[in-house]
Amino acid sequence: xxxxxxxxxxxxxxxxxxxxxxxxxxxxxxxxxxxxxxxxxxxxxxxxxxxxxxxxxxxxxxxxxxxxxxxxxxxxxxxxxxxxxxxxxxxxxxxxxxxxxxxxxxxxxxxxxxxxxxxxxxxxxxxxxxxxxxxxxxxxxxxxxxxxxxxxxxxxxxxxxxxxxxxxxxxxxxxxxxxxxxxxxxxxxxxxxxxxxxxxxxxxxxxxxxxxxxxxxxxxxxxxxxxxxxxxxxxxxxxxxxxxxxxxxxxxxxxxxxxxxxxxxxxxxxxxxxxxxxxxxxxxxxxxxxxxxxxxxxxxxxxxxxxxxxxxxxxxxxxxxxxxxxxxxxxxxxxxxxxxxxxxxxxxxxxxxxxxxxxxxxxxxxxxxxxxxxxxxxxxxxxxxxxxxxxxxxxxxxxxxxxxxxxxxxxxxxxxxxx
Amino acid sequence: xxxxxxxxxxxxxxxxxxxxxxxxxxxxxxxxxxxxxxxxxxxxxxxxxxxxxxxxxxxxxxxxxxxxxxxxxxxxxxxxxxxxxxxxxxxxxxxxxxxxxxxxxxxxxxxxxxxxxxxxxxxxxxxxxxxxxxxxxxxxxxxxxxxxxxxxxxxxxxxxxxxxxxxxxxxxxxxxxxxxxxxxxxxxxxxxxxxxxxxxxxxxxxxxxxxxxxxxxxxxxxxxxxxxxxxxxxxxxxxxxxxxxxxxxxxxxxxxxxxxxxxxxxxxxxxxxxxxxxxxxxxxxxxxxxxxxxxxxxxxxxxxxxxxxxxxxxxxxxxxxxxxxxxxxxxxxxxxxxxxxxxxxxxxxxxxxxxxxxxxxxxxxxxxxxxxxxxxxxxxxxxxxxxxxxxxxxxxxxxxxxxxxxxxxxxxxxxxxxxxxxxxxxxxxxxxxxxxxxxxxxxxxxxxxxxxxxxxxxxxxxxxxxxxxxxxxxxxxxxxxxxxxxxxxxxxxxxxxxxxxxxxxxxxxxxxxxxxxxxxxxxxxxxxxxxxxxxxxxxxxxxxxxxxxxxxxxxxxxxxxxxxxxxxxxxxxx
Numbered sequence: 001x002x003x004x005x006x007x008x009x010x011x012x013x014x015x016x017x018x019x020x021x022x023x024x025x026x027x028x029x030x031x032x033x034x035x036x037x038x039x040x041x042x043x044x045x046x047x048x049x050x051x052x053x054x055x056x057x058x059x060x061x062x063x064x065x066x067x068x069x070x071x072x073x074x075x076x077x078x079x080x081x082x083x084x085x086x087x088x089x090x091x092x093x094x095x096x097x098x099x100x101x102x103x104x105x106x107x108x109x110x111x112x113x114x115x116x117x118x119x120x121x122x123x124x125x126x127x128x129x130x131x132x133x134x135x136x137x138x139x140x141x142x143x144x145x146x147x148x149x150x151x152x153x154x155x156x157x158x159x160x161x162x163x164x165x166x167x168x169x170x171x172x173x174x175x176x177x178x179x180x181x182x183x184x185x186x187x188x189x190x191x192x193x194x195x196x197x198x199x200x201x202x203x204x205x206x207x208x209x210x211x212x213x214x215x216x217x218x219x220x221x222x223x224x225x226x227x228x229x230x231x232x233x234x235x236x237x238x239x240x241x242x243x244x245x246x247x248x249x250x251x252x253x254x255x256x257x258x259x260x261x262x263x264x265x266x267x268x269x270x271x272x273x274x275x276x277x278x279x280x281x282x283x284x285x286x287x288x289x290x291x292x293x294x295x296x297x298x299x300x301x302x303x304x305x306x307x308x309x310x311x312x313x314x315x316x317x318x319x320x321x322x323x324x325x326x327x328x329x330x331x332x333x334x335x336x337x338x339x340x341x342x343x344x345x346x347x348x349x350x351x352x353x354x355x356x357x358x359x360x361x362x363x364x365x366x367x368x369x370x371x372x373x374x375x376x377x378x379x380x381x382x383x384x385x386x387x388x389x390x391x392x393x394x395x396x397x398x399x400x401x402x403x404x405x406x407x408x409x410x411x412x413x414x415x416x417x418x419x
Numbered sequence: 420x421x422x423x424x425x426x427x428x429x430x431x432x433x434x435x436x437x438x439x440x441x442x443x444x445x446x447x448x449x450x451x452x453x454x455x456x457x458x459x460x461x462x463x464x465x466x467x468x469x470x471x472x473x474x475x476x477x478x479x480x481x482x483x484x485x486x487x488x489x490x491x492x493x494x495x496x497x498x499x500x501x502x503x504x505x506x507x508x509x510x511x512x513x514x515x516x517x518x519x520x521x522x523x524x525x526x527x528x529x530x531x532x533x534x535x536x537x538x539x540x541x542x543x544x545x546x547x548x549x550x551x552x553x554x555x556x557x558x559x560x561x562x563x564x565x566x567x568x569x570x571x572x573x574x575x576x577x578x579x580x581x582x583x584x585x586x587x588x589x590x591x592x593x594x595x596x597x598x599x600x601x602x603x604x605x606x607x608x609x610x611x612x613x614x615x616x617x618x619x620x621x622x623x624x625x626x627x628x629x630x631x632x633x634x635x636x637x638x639x640x641x642x643x644x645x646x647x648x649x650x651x652x653x654x655x656x657x658x659x660x661x662x663x664x665x666x667x668x669x670x671x672x673x674x675x676x677x678x679x680x681x682x683x684x685x686x687x688x689x690x691x692x693x694x695x696x697x698x699x700x701x702x703x704x705x706x707x708x709x710x711x712x713x714x715x716x717x718x719x720x721x722x723x724x725x726x727x728x729x730x731x732x733x734x735x736x737x738x739x740x741x742x743x744x745x746x747x748x749x750x751x752x753x754x755x756x757x758x759x760x761x762x763x764x765x766x767x768x769x770x771x772x773x774x775x776x777x778x779x780x781x782x783x784x785x786x787x788x789x790x791x792x793x794x795x796x797x798x799x800x801x802x803x804x805x806x807x808x809x810x811x812x813x814x815x816x817x818x819x820x821x822x823x824x825x826x827x828x829x830x831x832x833x834x835x836x837x838x839x840x841x842x843x844x845x846x847x848x849x850x851x852x853x854x855x856x857x858x859x860x861x862x863x864x865x866x867x868x869x870x871x872x873x874x875x876x877x878x879x880x881x882x883x884x885x886x887x888x889x890x891x892x893x894x895x896x897x898x899x900x901x902x903x904x905x906x907x908x909x910x911x912x913x914x915x916x917x918x919x920x921x922x923x924x925x926x927x928x929x930x931x932x933x934x935x936x937x938x939x940x941x942x943x944x945x946x947x948x949x950x951x952x953x954x955x956x957x958x959x960x961x962x963x964x965x966x967x968x969x970x971x972x973x974x975x976x977x978x979x980x981x982x983x984x985x986x987x988x989x990x991x992x993x
Contacts, residue, residue: 018908034664037754043665049911050861057909059460062629064670064749066556067463069631082667085752105600106909112460116567125568126523126561135519137532145528152525153556156462181564190523 006033009086011044013056014097016104023376023388024104026095027053036087041096042070045081045108057106065219068157072108073097076399078159078217099162100395101384115158115177118167122178123200126185129192136190147187151180151227153220160214160224165364165383165397166207173207174200176214176224183227186234195245198231198238205231213397305329306408306415315346315355315414321389322347322371322378324360329418344405344416345371345378347389357416358391359403369402378402421841422605425833426454426572428823429593429609431579431636432616433457434465435809436792436816438562439514440613442522443820444827445569451827453571454607456596458578459631462563465617466628466793467812468556471673471745473526473549474813475542475806476511478534482544484508489982491807494541494704495772495800496941497984498649498957498977503798503815505981506779507807510814515548518813524561526550538678539806541704547806552673553745558809576600579635580917581844582612582643582788583836590786591643592836595844599914602907604845610831611787611823614640614775615816618793622864622922623768624872625659625669633918634925636794640775641924641964645783648796648961649773650925650970651932654803654942655877657683657708659767661724662753669767672729672746672757674805677701679742681731683712684761685720691727706802706942709766713877716765726765731757766877770808772799772942773932776961780822781815787830789823791815797959801941851916854902860916863898867922870894875930880946884934888969891930895923895968924968931970932960953984 009031016024029048033039042060049056061067063082070081075095086094102110138145160176161167167175174182182201185191208228215223309315309325323346330339345358358378360368367382377394378387385396392401405416428444430437433455441453457464477487487508492499518524519534526548527535539547550557566573576599583592583606593608616639619632641647658676659669677683683701685691695711696703703711712727722728731739739758740747750757774796781789792812799807851857874887898920903913938952939945957977962970 017906019906038662038665040665040667043667046666054904054912055906055910057911060629060666061459061464061631062469063666064469064629066469066553067459067629069460069463083752087754109600109909116461120567125564127568128520128523132520133516135516135526135534138525138528139530139532140528141530148525152550152560153553154560155556156560185523188523188525190520190525 005035005037006039007036008032009036010093011048012093012095013048013108015056015107017055018106023394029053033086037085039086041072041074041081041084041086041094044086045096058108066155068155071099071157071159071162071219073099073162078163080157080159080219083219099158101162101168102158112158114168115156115161118161118173118175119156119178119181121172121200122174122182122204123193123197124178124181124185126188126191127193129190138189144187144189147230148184151184151222154180154222155220157219159217159219163213163217165211165213165385166209169382169384170207172204174204176208176228179205179208179231180222180224180227183230186231195242198234199242199246201231202235202239202242205235304417307418309344309346309357309414309416311412312355312409312414313412316348316350318348320371320373321376322373324371327416327418340418343368345369345402346414355407355414356391357405357407357414359405361403362398363393363400363402364396364398421845422603424454424605424607426607426609427452427611427827427831428454429607429612430455431594431612431614432465432792433459433462433563433573434615434617434792435467435558435562435812436615436617436819437613438462438559438566439813439816440615440789440791440820440823441571442562442565442569443817444824445571445820447821447824448827449569451824454609455566455571455573456577456579456594456607457573457575458599458635459575461566461573461575462559464631466555466619466632467617467809468559469629470555470558470809471552471671472539472675473537473547473554473806474511474515474558474809475539475546475804476515476548476810477508477546478512478515478536478548479544479546482546484512486543487511487546490542491798491804492800492982494802494804494807494941496802496951497800497979498940498959499800500797501978501980501982502779503777504800506818507798507811507814510818511810514810514813514817517817518558518561522561522565524550524557526554526557537675538702539674539804540677540699540702540708541804542806547675549675551745552675552743555809558813578914578917579616579639580604580848582614582639583608584643584840585834586837588837590834591788592834594639595841597848600909602910602913604848606836606841608833608836609787610833611789611826613781613789613791613819613823614794615790615792615812615819616794617812618771618774620653620768620771620925621918622867622871622926623669623876624868625661625765626768627656627659627669627671628769630666634921635918636790637771637774637928638921638924640790640794641928641970643785643788644964645785645788645790646776646961646963647774647928648776648959649800649932650771650796650928650962651936651943651960652772652799652801652941653768653875653929654705654770654772655709655713655766656705656769657712657766658729658764659769660749660753661726661763661765663724665753667753669765670749671767671769672750672762672764673743674705676729676731676743676746677708679731680734681729682733683708684728684730685715686722686727687720689720691715691720704802705769705805706944709877710944712766722763724763724765726763728761729764730761732759732761768871770803772796772801772803773928779818781819782822787834789819791819801943848917850899851901851903852905852907852913854900857900857902858897860898860901860903860912860919863894863901864915864919864922867891867894867919867926871926871929875926875933878944878946879933881934881937884930887926887930888934891923891926892969895920895927898923927968928962928970931972932962935960935972935974957984
C-alpha cells in the first residue's frame with residue numbers, strides 16, 4: 001500500500017425530493033478524509049448528512065454487505081455503499097446515483113418493488129418434493145451442490161438488475177437475480193417444482209444477451225450469467241416433452257395458496273405462461289438477433305459538413321420542449337455516397353431563447369432515441385437507456401451523455417455540424 | 420383521524436422470530452390475515468440476517484438435549500428461565516429440520532452428506548449448524564421467500580413507534596406505525612400483536628449489530644408497562660473489527676475462529692487467555708474472553724487502536740479462506756488480512772440477554788401481546804452461548820406463531836385503540852419537526868454511546884452506574900427538546916431522534932439493573948464486586964416503568980426447576 005492515507009475528495013450526489021418533484025439534480029460535496037481505506041461510501045454519506053446536508057436520504061441496514069440495502073451506482077457501476085472504500089475508487093470526483101430502472105423515492109433511495117416483483121415471479125421459494133422428517137442426505141461433492149453453492153449468497157440488493165440492459169426492457173424477463181435463484185432450485189434435487197420452474201425460466205432466460213454486467217457488478221461475486229447458461233443447458237436436455245409433462249400432472253404439487261395479498265404466481269398462471277413460453281422460445285431468440293443487427297456503429301470518421309434543419313422560427317414554434325427534425329443530406333462515405341435521413345433532437349429553451357441540438361444516436365449501442373414529452377426524458381427503446389433533457393444519462397447502460405451538435409444560424413436557418 | 424389498518428395478527432419486525440411466527444401462524448390457519456411491519460426493506464433488517472457462526476441444535480445420536488440444556492445454563496450462570504431454556508434446546512431440533520425440509524435452507528454437509536456441526540465456545544459437543552460463515556443470509560433469504568410464497572403482507576419501511584392500548588388499558592390493540600418514506604402515521608390494530616423487532620445494543624461506542632438497530636421493541640415494551648428482566652445482562656463479543664471513524668467499527672469476526680483454534684495476543688505478544696482460563700483458553704465463553712481482553716487493554720497491554728489481536732494465520736491461509744471466506748473478505752476490504760496476519764479486534768456490544776418476561780409460548784402478562792426473539796428475556800440468563808441466538812429467534816418465533824394461531828382460534832376480535840392515547844403519541848413524536856432550535860440528535864447519540872461504553876460497559880462500578888442513571892435523565896430531557904428537519908419525506912434525522920429516545924429508555928433499564936446486581940455474573944462484571952456470589956441465592960432483576968419514566972425494580976429468586984448449579988461459588992462451608 002502507498003503512504004497516501006487520505007485527502008480531499010469531491011462527491012457528486014444525485015438529489016431528488018418528492019415534495020419538489022422534477023427530474024432531480026446533482027449536488028457536490030467536498031470532504032476531508034483522513035484515511036481513504038478506512039472510509040466506505042456509506043461512511044461518506046453519513047458524514048455528508050451530519051456535516052453538510054441533513055436532508056440527504058440513503059438506505060442502509062447491516063453495513064457489512066449482508067443485507068443488500070445500500071445498493072447504488074458508484075462512479076457508473078453498481079455496488080454496495082458499505083462495500084466500496086474510497087481508496088479503491090481512483091477518481092478525483094466520485095459520483096453517486098440511485099440504482100437504474102427503479103422509481104426514486106428520495107435522493108439515493110429507490111422503490112425496490114419492481115425488483116421484488118420479478119424476483120417473486122421467478123418462483124424463488126422452495127417447495128419440498130417429498131415430505132421428509134430429516135434433512136436430506138446430499139454429499140457436498142455432488143454436481144448439484146457444486147452448481148448451487150456458488151450462487152446462494154444472493155442478498156437481493158438489486159445491483160444486477162440495475163446493471164442489466166434487458167431486465168426492464170422485457171417486461172416478463174425475470175432478470176439476473178430471479179434466474180439465479182431459479183437455477184439454485186432447478187439444480188436442487190430436494191425441490192418439487194422442477195418442471196414448472198423450468199418452464200418459467202425457459203420462457204425468460206433467452207432474453208439474456210450475455211453482456212455479463214450482472215456478473216461484473218455482483219457484490220457477492222455471484223455470476224447470474226453462469227446461472228442462466230446453466231438453465232440454457234438444462235433446457236436443451238429437459239425441455240423436450242416439458243409441456244406434456246406439465247399438462248399431464250393432474251394434482252398440483254404446489255401448496256394451494258390462499259388468495260394472495262401480494263402478487264405471487266399461482267400454478268394456473270405459470271401453467272398458462274409455460275405453454276406460451278415453450279412456443280415462443282425460438283421466436284424470442286431470433287428476435288434478439290434482429291435487434292442486435294440494428295447497431296450502426298461508425299467505424300470511420302467521415303468528413304463533416306453543416307446541414308440545414310430548416311427555418312429556426314418554425315422549429316421554435318414546434319409543440320413541446322423538444323422538436324424532432326429530420327435532416328436529409330448526402331454523406332460521402334469511403335467509395336460511395338449515401339443518402340441520410342436522420343432525426344435530430346432539438347431541445348428548445350424558449351425562455352432563454354436557446355436551443356441545444358442532440359445527435360439521436362444512443363451512446364450505448366447506437367439505436368435511435370426519442371423524446372418522451374410526458375416523462376420529459378430521451379428514451380432508447382433498445383436497452384432502456386434514458387437521458388435528461390440536457391442529454392445527461394439518467395438510467396440504463398449508456399456510458400456517456402447524448403452527443404451535442406455544433407450549431408449556427410445562417411439566413412434564419414438552423415444548421416448543425418454533421419458527423 | 421389517522422389511517423387505520425385492521426388485521427388478525429400484527430408482527431413487528433421481520434427477522435427470524437417475526438418470520439417464523441408469521442409462517443407458523445399461517446400454516447396453522449391459512450385464513451388468518453397477517454401483517455408484517457418492518458422498518459427495513461422486506462427481509463433486510465435486523466440481526467438474524469447478520470448471523471455468521473450458526474445455530475446450536477442437537478442432531479447427533481451422541482449428543483443430547485440434556486447436554487445442550489446444561490451448556491445453556493452454565494453459559495447463563497444458572498439464572499436462566501429453565502422452562503424457556505428447555506423449550507429452546509428441545510424445539511431447536513424440530514425447528515432446524517423444518518427449516519431444511521419445509522423452507523429449503525441448506526446447511527453445510529459432512530462428506531457423507533449429513534448435516535455438519537462445528538465447534539463453538541462453551542459447548543460440550545460440536546453442535547453448531549451453519550452455512551459457511553454467513554449463516555444468516557441462508558436462513559433469512561429462504562424464509563423471506565416462504566413469506567412471499569404464502570402471500571403474507573409486508574409493510575416495508577414502516578416503523579412501529581409505540582404499542583397501543585384500549586380505553587380501559589386492559590389489552591394491547593396494536594401499534595402506532597410510521598411510514599418512513601412519507602412520515603405519515605397510521606394505526607394498525609390486531610387481535611394479537613407480536614413484538615419481534617430484535618434488540619441490538621447500538622447505544623455503545625463499538626457495537627456489532629447494524630446501525631439500523633435501535634432497541635425499538637424493548638423501549639416500546641417498557642413504555643407499555645410490560646415487565647422486563649435481566650436488563651443488566653449485555654453481552655460483549657470479544658472480536659469486533661476496529662476501523663476508526665467508520666460505521667463498520669464493531670462488526671464481528673465470528674466466534675468460529677476461536678472455535679477453530681485462532682489465538683488472541685496482547686501487545687506484549689502474550690496469549691493472555693492462557694492466564695485467564697488455562698483450560699478453555701480462547702474457547703472460553705464470550706463474557707470471559709471479552710472481560711480478559713478489556714482488562715489487558717486497561718492494563719496498558721493493548722494495541723494502538725485500543726484492542727488486542729486475533730491471529731488465525733497459523734491455521735493456514737488456505738484453511739482460513741475456505742472456512743471463513745466472509746470474514747477474510749471483510750478484513751481485506753479494510754487492508755487487513757485475516758488469513759495471513761493478526762488483525763486488531765476489540766470487545767463490541769453485541770446482544771441483550773434481557774427483555775420482556777414471557778413464557779414458553781411467548782405470551783406476556785398483557786392481553787393480546789406476544790414477544791419473541793431478542794426482545795424477550797430469560798432463556799439465556801447472564802450470558803448467551805454463541806449459536807444460541809439464532810436458535811432462540813427461530814424456536815421462539817415458531818412457538819409464537821403456533822401459540823398465536825391457537826389464541827386467535829379463541830379470540831379473533833379486534834379491540835379499538837384509545838383515541839386519546841393515539842392523539843397524545845402523535846403530538847409527542849411530531850414535536851421535534853416543528854422545533855427550530857435545540858440540539859441535534861447525532862451529537863446526543865454520540866454522548867450516549869460514550870456514556871454507556873464508559874459507565875455501563877464491560878466492567879462496571881456502583882458509583883458510575885448511579886451517575887449513568889442520572890446522566891440518562893439529563894440526556895432524555897435534552898433529547899425531548901431536540902430539533903429535526905421539518906420535511907417528513909424519508910427524514911433520516913427524525914428517525915435518528917426516534918431511535919435515540921428508544922436507546923435512552925433502554926439505558927434507563929440497563930443502568931438501574933446493573934447497579935442493583937452487586938456481584939460479577941456472566942456478562943455483568945463489577946469492579947467493586949469482582950466475585951460471583953451464589954451464597955445469597957440466585958435471582959433475577961425484574962422491572963417495569965414507573966410514573967416518572969424510571970424503572971421500578973424487584974429481585975426474585977430463580978426457579979431451579981430442573982437443574983441447580985453443580986458447585987456454588989462463595990457458598991459458606993457450614
